[in-house]
Amino acid sequence: MAKLTLPCDEATIRKLKVGDFVELSGRVITGRDSAHHWLIHDFRKEVAPFLKDSVIYHVGPVVKKHEDGHYTFVAAGPTTSAREEPYQADVIGKYGLRGVIGKGGMGTKTLEGLKKYGAVYLHAVGGTAQVLAEAIKEVQQVFQLAEFGVPEALWVIRVENFPVVVTMDSHGNSLHAEVEKSSKAKLEQLLGLTS
Amino acid sequence: MLTREQWTEKFVEVIAHASSQLPPDVLEALKRGRDAEEPGSLAAKALDSILTNVEMAKGNWQPICQDTGTPLVWIHHPVGMSTRMLTAAFEEAVRQATAKQLLRPNAVDTLTDKNTGHGQGPGIPTVHCEEWDSPDAEVRVILKGGGCENCGAQYSLPNAKLKADRNLDGVRRCILDAIAQAQGKGCAPGIIGACFGGDRGSGFVESKRQLLRRLDDHNPVPELDTMERDVLDQGNQLGIGPMGFGGKTTVLGVKVGNLARLPASYFVSVSYMCWANRRAGARITPKGEVQWLN
Numbered sequence: 001m002a003k004l005t006l007p008c009d010e011a012t013i014r015k016l017k018v019g020d021f022v023e024l025s026g027r028v029i030t031g032r033d034s035a036h037h038w039l040i041h042d043f044r045k046e047v048a049p050f051l052k053d054s055v056i057y058h059v060g061p062v063v064k065k066h067e068d069g070h071y072t073f074v075a076a077g078p079t080t081s082a083r084e085e086p087y088q089a090d091v092i093g094k095y096g097l098r099g100v101i102g103k104g105g106m107g108t109k110t111l112e113g114l115k116k117y118g119a120v121y122l123h124a125v126g127g128t129a130q131v132l133a134e135a136i137k138e139v140q141q142v143f144q145l146a147e148f149g150v151p152e153a154l155w156v157i158r159v160e161n162f163p164v165v166v167t168m169d170s171h172g173n174s175l176h177a178e179v180e181k182s183s184k185a186k187l188e189q190l191l192g193l194t195s
Numbered sequence: 196m197l198t199r200e201q202w203t204e205k206f207v208e209v210i211a212h213a214s215s216q217l218p219p220d221v222l223e224a225l226k227r228g229r230d231a232e233e234p235g236s237l238a239a240k241a242l243d244s245i246l247t248n249v250e251m252a253k254g255n256w257q258p259i260c261q262d263t264g265t266p267l268v269w270i271h272h273p274v275g276m277s278t279r280m281l282t283a284a285f286e287e288a289v290r291q292a293t294a295k296q297l298l299r300p301n302a303v304d305t306l307t308d309k310n311t312g313h314g315q316g317p318g319i320p321t322v323h324c325e326e327w328d329s330p331d332a333e334v335r336v337i338l339k340g341g342g343c344e345n346c347g348a349q350y351s352l353p354n355a356k357l358k359a360d361r362n363l364d365g366v367r368r369c370i371l372d373a374i375a376q377a378q379g380k381g382c383a384p385g386i387i388g389a390c391f392g393g394d395r396g397s398g399f400v401e402s403k404r405q406l407l408r409r410l411d412d413h414n415p416v417p418e419l420d421t422m423e424r425d426v427l428d429q430g431n432q433l434g435i436g437p438m439g440f441g442g443k444t445t446v447l448g449v450k451v452g453n454l455a456r457l458p459a460s461y462f463v464s465v466s467y468m469c470w471a472n473r474r475a476g477a478r479i480t481p482k483g484e485v486q487w488l489n
Contacts, residue, residue, distance in 0.1 A: 034308075060262065060299065061261050062261050062263070062299045074296045075257060075258040075259075075260065079262065079342060080341075080345065082380055103342070103438065104378070104379050104380035104438075104439060105378075105379070105380075123440075125241045125244040125437075126342065126379075126382035126438055127245065127248065127259065127469055127470060128244050128248035128260075129252070129257075129259060129260045130251035130257055130258075130259070131244055131247055133261075149300060149303070149309065149310025150299065150300050150310065151261075151300070152310070165237060165440070167440070175237075175441070176439060179434070179436070179439055179441045182441075183375055183378070183433040183434050186434060187371060190429050190432065190433075191358060191368050191371065191372075192358065193357070193358060
């Protein structure tokens, strides 16, 4: 299992290949639907330093606010990344992200973006909200909480040995594209649709 | 007779079970899937992680998945009980469960785009009440997340692209297509609830009600039982695998129901449920004694 400390540089990311298991440690920022829309429609300089050379995690966590005001993540597995497909490549380019954590994979526009800017798609196991919350050691800061609500806010977190698999790399390879191609060929065969 | 507040207390307990305790038949199906995958493969590792997560959630009474979904609720109640009271009691239970982090604040006002913050809003939860002859009440809940809900599909037959005519073979073709279209995005290995017949609304409701069934049960209609087994087998031949990583475990179960249809319509409604089929049920006596179902 490879270890990756965030933030990191482009050369480190370029070494990662589809199928690699990686444990992430360091600073990560969360963001999903509202966040991507918000990030793309202006340059958000207050969050830009947290995105630069780090990764954005597609997640809508369950969060506990403690009496002294600090937050912890109670449950925090990945959400479906495909919804960010229209925005992701541009967000990566605009803010200098080195990767995305999510589930379900993304499409060709994002794959091109990963190649162009030197970034990877890191797949966390969907639904494993307890395993992944345990790897989130600290909530450091939050942006847009009042505006977007708990699931959609941008949470700055510190992770330790957060387990992911590279399913789209910076060289144009996508496990999702491969599986989609082979499974749809099998579907055509099962339904007798092949000419 | 329980008061509305007492019903709310019972319903919070049912939500806690649904959110944190995966039903044993689903757990068994996941273990069988893990054992069938190549050791060391991405598929096996994903299932290992899922199994660890299920145990952690169970032990800590914490949400299995952070997307605690839409609570889909079916209540059978004795003659004469107020369905407005039961619905209001369940809505309050959702707010209380959200405050306890058993649920995520999961309701967004679609005009203002603001999260209501307490988990409840028009249409969330969806509560179906039905009167029956027993003095007991029975409540069954599914927490259905958004990722898998987005993978649902509805077909109007005939469908030339799938060579799907208005018959059982056509239904089978639609369900398989829905599994293939979902890929790993609905958190495979998934559980399929399907319904043919009905209108566009009732068909989807019935497809979701099918998800209340245990994975190891048998459809009492022989043709549908055969179809369920065939689609399960063929769905797993697609090779999508856990999370869409590739592998042998794509679907854990297929459950199919049917409704009458209009002569002009033939809908096939498919609901995709993620592996975290958070299903809980309880039978509640007039004195408030609880018997857990599943």
